[in-house]
Amino acid sequence: MNDPLIIAGKNYTSRLLVGTGKYRDFTETRAALDASGAEIVTVAIRRTNLGQNPNEPSLLDAVPPSKFTYLPNTAGCYTADDAVRTLRLARELLDGHSLVKLEVLGDPQSLYPNVIETLAAAKTLVNEGFQVMVYTSDDPIIAKQLEDIGCVAIMPLASLIGSGMGILNPWNLQLILDKVSVPVIVDAGVGTASDAAIAMELGCAGVLMNTAIAGAKNPVLMASAMKQATEAGRSAYLAGRMPKKLYSASPSSPAAGIIAPVRS
Amino acid sequence: MITVYINGAARPLADSCNIAALIAELGYTGKRIALERNGDIVPRSSYAETPLKDGDKLEIVVAVGGG
Numbered sequence: 603m604n605d606p607l608i609i610a611g612k613n614y615t616s617r618l619l620v621g622t623g624k625y626r627d628f629t630e631t632r633a634a635l636d637a638s639g640a641e642i643v644t645v646a647i648r649r650t651n652l653g654q655n656p657n658e659p660s661l662l663d664a665v666p667p668s669k670f671t672y673l674p675n676t677a678g679c680y681t682a683d684d685a686v687r688t689l690r691l692a693r694e695l696l697d698g699h700s701l702v703k704l705e706v707l708g709d710p711q712s713l714y715p716n717v718i719e720t721l722a723a724a725k726t727l728v729n730e731g732f733q734v735m736v737y738t739s740d741d742p743i744i745a746k747q748l749e750d751i752g753c754v755a756i757m758p759l760a761s762l763i764g765s766g767m768g769i770l771n772p773w774n775l776q777l778i779l780d781k782v783s784v785p786v787i788v789d790a791g792v793g794t795a796s797d798a799a800i801a802m803e804l805g806c807a808g809v810l811m812n813t814a815i816a817g818a819k820n821p822v823l824m825a826s827a828m829k830q831a832t833e834a835g836r837s838a839y840l841a842g843r844m845p846k847k848l849y850s851a852s853p854s855s856p857a858a859g860i861i862a863p864v865r866s
Numbered sequence: 867m868i869t870v871y872i873n874g875a876a877r878p879l880a881d882s883c884n885i886a887a888l889i890a891e892l893g894y895t896g897k898r899i900a901l902e903r904n905g906d907i908v909p910r911s912s913y914a915e916t917p918l919k920d921g922d923k924l925e926i927v928v929a930v931g932g933g
Contacts, residue, residue, distance in 0.1 A: 621933025631931060646932025647900075649873040649925065656893035661931055677932050687902065691927050694907050695900035763933075812933025 605840065607808055609642075609785055610701060610733040610754040616641045617802065618832040619673065619787065621812025625821065628664035634815055635665060637825035642671045644703055644812070646678070647692050672696055673735065675703040680716065682706060682723035689727060702727070703757070703789075705737035713763040713790075717744045721751065728752035737789050740774040746781045756782050757789035757810060760801060764813040766793030769800045779805045795824075795831035802835025803843070868920035879918060886913040894926070901926050 606613035620640040625631040635643060643665060650656075674692035676685035689702045706723055708716030715738050727734050728751055735755040736748050745756045758778055761767035768791060769775065779786055785807030792798050792811045801809045809832055818824035867878050870888075879888065885908060889895055901908045902925040908916050918924075 622931040623933045625931060644933055645929040647927050648930045648932075650892075650894070650899060650928050652873060652875065652892065656897060660898075661929055662898055672929065674929065675932055687905065688927075690907050691900040691902055691925070692929075694909060695898060695927065695929060816933075 603840075605836070607785065609735065614641050614671070615639075616829075616832075617808040617836055618798070618829055619644070619808055619810040620815060620825070620828075621810070622661060622665060623812050624816035628659060628661065630821060631661070632664045634821045634825040635670070637822045637829065638815065639829045640670075642673050642701075644673045644675050644810070647674055647676075647688050647695065667696060667699075671701065672699060673701060673703045674699075676705050676723075678707070679705070680707050680719070682719040682726065685719070685723040686726050686730075689732060690730075693732070700731055701733045701735070701754075703735050703737065704753075715739050715759070717741065720744075721747060724748055724751045724753055735787070740771055740778065742774065742777040742781050745778045745786075749782050749784050753784065755785045755787050755807070757787045759790040760788045760797065761791030763790040764817075765791055766814060766817070767791055768793050768797040769804075772800065772804055775801070775804050775806065792828075795827040798828050798831040799835035799838070802832055803838050805839050808832070868918065868922075870918050870920075870922040870924060872924045873926060883918050884914060885916045885918060888918065888924075889913055892926075897928075899926055899928055 607617045616639045618638055618640050619642040620638050621644045622631050676688045679685040679688055685706050704723055706716050706719040708714050717739055724734055724736055734753045735757055736753045737757045738744055740758040748756055760769045787808040787810055788801040788806050789810040792809055792814045798809045815821050815825045868881055869876050869878055904923055
């Protein structure tokens with residue numbers, strides 16, 4: 603079935619977006635990415651290590667930007683200004699590439715987004731021609747405001763970054779899905795395959811995860827599980843689930859034609 | 867001599883040093899990096915025409931694994 607994920611006018615086959623952090627080495631990173639089937643992969647922008655041999659293997663060798671769509675992030679930024687500067691650097695680094703992941707954090711313990719700074723950064727970035735996929739809280743009003751500013755995807759948390767606590771408030775995600783027309787992608791909180799499936803069954807356009815794969819005992823196998831769960835959840839959403847019948851059973855087998863009891 | 871600050875660390879350089887020369891000195895020529903000078907992006911195409919001044923603050927970044 604042809605069911606592309608469309609972000610900023612571009613079609614993607616995979617609805618699973620993955621991060622490239624926390625892997626043992628670049629070989630494992632690439633193997634997990636391949637098993638996940640992801641086309642969009644997040645990367646961080648960091649200072650070069652001046653003491654280091656400049657010819658050490660780099661992420662760009664293992665995960666070539668010609669094969670994957672890079673989504674540079676602003677992880678670690680706590681102000682709109684730092685996030686904007688980071689993404690300007692990313693655009694220069696990636697030859698004018700404008701698809702970016704904006705996240706402005708509010709607190710190092712929870713890594714909860716600072717939505718005030720996020721809104722300010724989103725405005726600047728959209729004005730400068732960036733295509734902004736934005737990490738945010740699961741507040742439907744903020745989500746709608748970010749869409750109105752011109753963000754190309756709204757990416758609410760399902761639970762805290764790296765927590766693996768799963769989809770804690772499906773009702774808020776539903777409120778966002780009801781309000782927002784651009785793709786809604788669950789970003790952060792997924793812990794295992796069923797979490798990804800639940801996000802997709804709710805009607806989310808995709809899921810983005812890093813630690814759920816990189817932090818598994820077998821990251822490559824988990825990447826494959828996440829691929830299947832994302833696809834299964836999407837299919838279930840499109841198929842349209844049966845209505846729930848609370849406290850009322852309904853037999854699956856015919857009620858008629860049951861053999862008679864021997865003794866009556 | 868001038869002093870510039872690269873990724874937060876002071877570095878003495880020759881008076882006439884431009885960004886292209888600095889990049890060569892650091893071994894980054896041809897590498898995929900991006901550079902910000904005093905808060906503004908310097909495009910790769912302008913490295914050779916951009917002289918460095920005493921006290922310039924440079925950020926030089928690469929892409930690394932992240933989520």
